[in-house]
Amino acid sequence: MTLIITAVLFTAGLGALLALVIGATAKAFAVEADARVETVTEMLPGVNCGGCGFAGCADFAKAIVEGRTIPSQCPVSNPENIKRIAEYLGITAGEKEKVFAVVRCAGSCAVTVRSPYNGIGDCRSAALVAGGAKGCDFGCIGFATCARACPFDAIEMRDGLAVVHPDLCTGCGKCVETCPKNLIILAPAAVDVHVYCNSPEKGALKLKVCKTACIACRKCVKAADSENQMTINGFLVATNYSNPPISDLVEKAKCPTKALRLATKHAAGAYEGVLK
Template sequence: MSIALIAIIAAGVLGAVLGVIIGMVAKAFAVEVDERIEGVEERLPGANCGGCGFAGCADFAKAVVGERAKPGECPVAAPEDISNIAEYLGIVAEEKEKRVAVVRCSGDCANTVRSLYNGVCDCRSAVLVAGGAKGCDYGCLGFGSCADACPFGAIEIRDGLAVVHPELCVGCENCVAACPKDLILMVPAAVDVHVYCNSPEKGAVKRQVCRTACIGCRKCVKASGEEDHMLVDGFLIKTNYENPPQPDLVEASACPTSALRLGTKHAVGAYGGASK
């Protein structure tokens, strides 16, 4: 028998033995995968936005099957998606309130004092290096870090100001983490009245750098009556999202700086600036 033939037979026997060993090891250490995980993942929108707090849709599906998360915790999933997942798993679907992002600033380039800025066009970098070009230390820098973080195109940078389009926002909260000024709130989508200002400074100080800042005049508080629809926080008024006002409050209060706005109108650029 030739050496070549012996080598071929030896290699074949060795390969067969190794194959048997590998098969036995694989079977001994095999991890059983719940087929329901794939079923849940197929019923998710597949955005992989991370808004649920997990690495992606696959990780979230695994958590749902493992009862570490609920289907309604996916911010992108529509009510029908949640119902389909609950029906598939044989559990009760919980109703979820849609939440959208609100950038608490109305100071675009036309209404704010800005200095010359020739640095990196990224909000977080600008804050670390020079604070950006805006005169207000609490306002939107307008470099679009939040817009870049939004996988759904729900944030537009308009004249140096981040503007959320509520009809496109799914509440993934990526923008919240991207904003270095903590300007972005997640609020109930049903609420349309917002104060587009975040500065705690006195009214006179705010007006020196921004024409559309909330000056704390409390006209909206008085117009809302004693229902606590608007909350007073020093020199800043805030919407009470637990007891929100009706849309007609904006017109009734006649905010002198137009800081009090309807989100739907703000999104389409209906407010040009201060009324007085």
């Protein structure tokens, strides 16, 4: 009996002692956390995409509270949400241009030359083997590395081609660095006209491997309202995003290879099957 009582008392005493020690340490070495950080973190989307340049939403919230950045750096939050955060902290939200990702290639399996490839199903691995199994060395390889990186499921793989859905894309830029061909750019969301080609090679060479390559025929350049709306770089035309053309340029230009596309229509699949 004495043994049992001693054991119980000993254990209880030990527990109480440890509780005291932990309590005293917690009190003595307490780290003062700013309560606002937690509130701001809850106001953020919480997807931890890293599009703001910080290590996740909590880190971004800390940076906002400490004044190192502004709430509008978050590419995912909608404007009302950002306004709420700014009002809560009593600071200005600032302005940030809305962007979205554009995969500058339209070469789906139907219109391009491809060789068999049995390696690892990842664009970065495939690019190591003779630059991927595609006739064009500059186009989308189609193993969905960018689609897997997207936290918002905004990239669809359609017939061996990555297609961005502008309505789902938040412009976080996670996909940009995953593409071994550097095909993906962040373009202003207000612009809808893009050239879906990235190959700097001569037009005839491009046409041999891809029916929808930009052959630098300049039809779109001539059809544009003012001269520098489309820029030519060697054998490749691109939208000038600082002076963008309006959407009806695609209608007017009548691009013979359909490399000039509207991002919204491209996502909706309007250009599929138009090239025979």
